[in-house]
Amino acid sequence: MKDRLLFNICPEGEFFGRLSEINYIIERAKEPAHPSRTLLLGRRWTGKTEILRRAHRELFWGQGSVVPVYYQFRGYGGISAAEDFLKEFIKQYLAFRKRDPEAIRQELPLERLEKLLMDSDSFGLSEIISIHNEAKRGGDTSAALKNAYGAPSLIEARSGVPVYLLLDDIDKASVADDGAPALIDALAGALNASTSFIASSSSKGIAEAGLFSHLEVIELKGLGDDVSVAMMAELCRKYGVESESEVLSYAAGRLEHNPMHIKSLIWAASRAGVSLKDLKNLIGVYANELFDGNIGCLLRSYIKVKTLNGLRVLNYIARSGSASEEELIEKFKCGKEELKKLLDEFSAAGIVEEGLGSIRWAGGRAAREYISYVFETRVKGRSPDEVKSSLVRDSLKEGFSLKGAKVQPRFKEDVSRLLRSFNGQKVLKVLLRNPVFAARFKNGAYRAVESRKEEDEVLLPQVIGCFDSLRWERNETGPAVIIAQGFQNNRYDSGNEVVWITGVKEALSPINLGDAESFIRRSLILKENFRGLRIARWMVGGEGFTAEAQKRLEAEGVYSTDSAQMRILKESLEDKGAAERLKSSPRIVPNKEFEVVIPSSTKAELVAAKAVEEIGTEMGFDENSIAQIKAALVESCINAFEHSKIKSGKVFLKFIAGEDRLTIHVQNSGAELDAPAGQGAAPLDSLPKKRGWGFELMKGLMDEVRLERVHNGAKIVLVKYLMRKGDRDDKEA
Amino acid sequence: MIRKHNFKEIGGSVILYPNNYINDIEGEKLEEMCEAFLKKGVKKIVIDFSSTDLINSIGISILIGIIEKVKERKGAILFSGLKKVNHDIFNIVGLTRHIPVYKTEEEAVSDLKWEDHAAV
Known part of the structure; x- marks a missing residue:
């Protein structure tokens, strides 16, 4: 059987999810009439390379109307970068014409490729190589880059067959050697003409630079809880690691559903002969992986901190989540230039994001814990074992409390999803007033009052986005708070801008007076961030409210909803018919x-x-x-x-x-x-x-x-x- | 191999009694039984579904295969004892256009004309 391998990909049994992304890329590639420019944005090791290589494989073997070319930027600069791209491009073009994967896997010098072009009657294309050689002799990097990156559109014009580029790690093209022109500018100049492409990047810099016109950005997140747990269970089975689904679920969340970190953890457990049936084992394996294992190695490969002050700055951003430039300059006594250089490096590695003077941590939890480890050992002088021990201790405490409240993440997500479905609907006010609802909710049904009036309804805003309050409330405890921003009355002006501050109690106990007081206090502080806007406050408790909490919230004008109200609310938002029926029904039964x-x-x-x-x-x-x-x-x-x-x-x-x-x-x-x-x-x-x-x-x-x-x-x-x-x-x- | 208790032979015909759930495994068992009887020369087959609560699409495809085999051997096949949901399923698939369906196995067997209109 013919060997169909093109570029290395992971074994089929170890690749999970991501089918929709691959299919989307394939569909975009097949639309040559409309040049498409797509950026696949995701953290390191989230599977971008695998997605591009798998899409390339499908395009190579599954169709004949578009020439797929996969190229991974390796950090080369100048003429070497141009030559590397050119060699790869010609090699893959010829391989696709002959459907010969062998040609892709070989390292061929430019002279040999020139001969192959001639042998395959592609005489018109050999001039690309001549121009390159000329530019190389004259040391003209700009001409060499322009020629190399312009090759796809030249081939499109000569052959009439469109080319689809799959450009991996494009962020490496934006880092120039000193004095050399940045590859990204030459690339953008050539590709903006007509060539379709998808590029992967770990940093938002490419998208924010605005170099490519009509760039569509696909943000690649983790795998999702269900897929991650299924993946872990399958890998545990394959590598003979005993496991327990609740522990795997916690591990998946802890690793932020990162497929490479998940695999590394299971491999490590298998190597150590340790089961993943309890938290202690899991945290132990994780700590070893993070500091001395594969996960640590992956993190070290892209997090490079050259100075101790750089390490201090990075650790501070990682721990606090975000910081302003002024704050960092003052705290770490560094100059503006020095800070800019540091932030550029961190940003290129995809671990921080900059915007409007604010610097945000974007590296994820494993990277944050790794930085903390390096900081504690190098700056504070603690021993690796001491740091490891405190990580295990804190993680065990956190994992234990999560296990005690299994519904936690789901309930907050449900509330967030519900808020996002607010779209200017009118709903029964009783669904937002728990004391009134609870008084008439008996035997699994709500008995409505006989006469209902227009004022018994609440007009919901059109919510345009939701986020949690962590940025403003670093050290707060108590119910999680979700901020939903939107407009009301179908008018998109400042007068109709509205913010819903929503407190969610996720633990398996009712909202008590302490929770209510805490939310009221925090919501008053949070309100300061939205001066001049209309504010609505809402508390949602899966297990309901105590009588004191109900009374306190009602007196403050805070909406309150329990899980039964939430189910009815959800139904009336999802189904217009149900909403109308609920308004006139004498008896409302939550789903x-x-x-x-x-x-x-x-x-x-x-x-x-x-x-x-x-x-x-x-x-x-x-x-x-x-x-x-x-x-x-x-x-x-x-x-x-x-x-x-x-x-x-x-x-x-x-x-x-x-x-x-x-x-x-x-x-x-x-x-x-x-x-x-x-x-x-x-x-x-x-x-x-x-x-x-x-x-x-x-x-x-x-x-x-x-x-x-x-x-x-x-x-x-x-x-x-x-x-x-x-x-x-x-x-x- | 023909299993005991899953069939009843009456003269030159046989009544088969599939289980309560016809999926791939049960369907294949039924198919084996039909093949065995056809090899023995039995050409009149009644399948009585009175104990069958569920038939899935794989079971359906095996039943269609059985009907084809009976047809190839110039035999006849009848269904009986179908629950309403299974009748609905056969209707959706279009099998009721091809196979006579009787309320009970007795009706199927006693219908003297069944051989004429049941020949598929």
Whole structure:
């Protein structure tokens, strides 16, 4: 079999998620009529190189209309940079024409490439090499760079076949050798003409410099909790590391879902023969990895701090999260020039971001802890073991408290998502006033007062963005605070700008008087950052409120919402019909949500079927409807199993039992689900096709079936409307 | 291999009783049984689904394969005892246009004309 390897990529069994990004790049590459310029922005070791190389592989083998060229900037400068790019470009152009991967893997001198160009009847292109040689002889770096980076558009013009460049680590092109022209300027000059490309970068500098016109930026985050945990479980299985899902979930969050750090941790546990079944083992392996292992090595490869003062500055930014230039100059007694040089270096490494005089830490948690380790040992003179021990101690305490409140991150995310869905809707005020709601909420339902008036409603703002208050509240404890900014009344002027300061209590206990007092105090301080704007304050507690807290918040005019109110609010924001119904309904029942996770294994779908049978029966569905839901759910689970890339992956099911419908979400571990293929009409006398009936069955058995794109894949949404006994028979009749 | 208790032979015909869930594994068992009976020369097959609560799409594709094999051997196949949801599923797929469906196995067997209209 022909060896199809082009550039090194990680083994299939160790690559997870990122399919949507790869597919997006492939689609963009195939649109030569509209030159596209895309920047893939992400921290170091988040998988940018892997994404570009995999997209290149698909483009190399999967189509013939665009020439894909992958190039990784290596920090060369001057003529060497031009020659390296030129060699790689010609080599890949010839390899693609012949579909010969061998040519890509060989190191070929320029003379040999010139001959190959002639042999392949590409005489017109050999002039690129002649120009390069001439520029090299004359020591004209600018001419050499212009010639090399202009080669793609020349080939496009001569051959009529478009070129798509995949430029890895483009940020390395912006660092020039002293006196030499920066590669990035020559590159921008050549590429802005017509060539389509995607470039990866760890720093925002490229995007902010505005060198490329119409540059689209894709920000690459971590893998997401579900995919990270599935990835860790799969790697643990592969490398024989015993694990426990709760510990893996904490580790995934701790490593900020960084795929390379996750792999390094599992490899380290495997090497050490340590299980990941408890926090202590996990933190021990992590600390060793960070200081002496692969993670530390990766961090050392790009975090270079040349002076002790530089280390002090970096450690300060890392610890405090952000700082101003004046603050740093005063605190570390460094000159403006010295600080600028330091910040440029940190910014090029992608660990700090600068903007409007403020410097923000952008390196992530592992990098922050690594810097702290270097600082404590080199500046403060503490021994490595002492620093390691204090990291383990603090991490264990943090992990222990997280384990005690499993719902923490999800609940805050839910509130944040809810705030983002505010889009000028009117909602019942009672959903934001817990004392009133709680007084009339009995036996799982809210009984509305008989006469409702217009003033019983609240007009929500159009929220344009949400962020947490950490930047302003470094040392605060108590409920997390989310700031949501937006406009109201459909008017985008200062008079209608509004800020919602939202406190979220994530722990498994009600909001008490202390929480309420703390939030009121902090919200008054935070208000100072938004002078002149309308402020709304809102507290959300998953476990409700104590009577004193309710009273205090009500007296202060702070909105208050518990989890039952939140579910109703969510439903009325997502569904206009539901919102209208709620306004006139005498009885409001919040949606009940159930989550079930099943493994991708034989007959596991029957567990889901059993769960939905119980839920459906409780909701009042008739026997046949339940049987239909079960059959459709089984189909969706099988679809999710079949398309999961992870052998021991899981399928995540969410059942939302509403007043009039059951909604089921089916999602697998990060892979695409089958899109409905559609069955062509078979001739009446011939038997139906054998395969591909899954979606047809779902559609035939349910009232609504949707395939929704989500982070790292897709999910199937099934909906069945509730018709009480007799309703459905009447409808069918 | 023909398993005990999953079938009943009546004269030159056989009634098969699949399990409560027809997936790939159960479907293949059913297929094996059909093949075994066809090899024995039995050409009239009733599949009684009265114990079957769920049939998935893989099970469906195997059933279509069974029907094709019976057709190749110039045999006849009937279904009986379908629960409403399974009848709905066969309707969606279009199998009810090709296979006669009876309420009970007795009706299927006692229908003297079944051989004429059940020949596929």
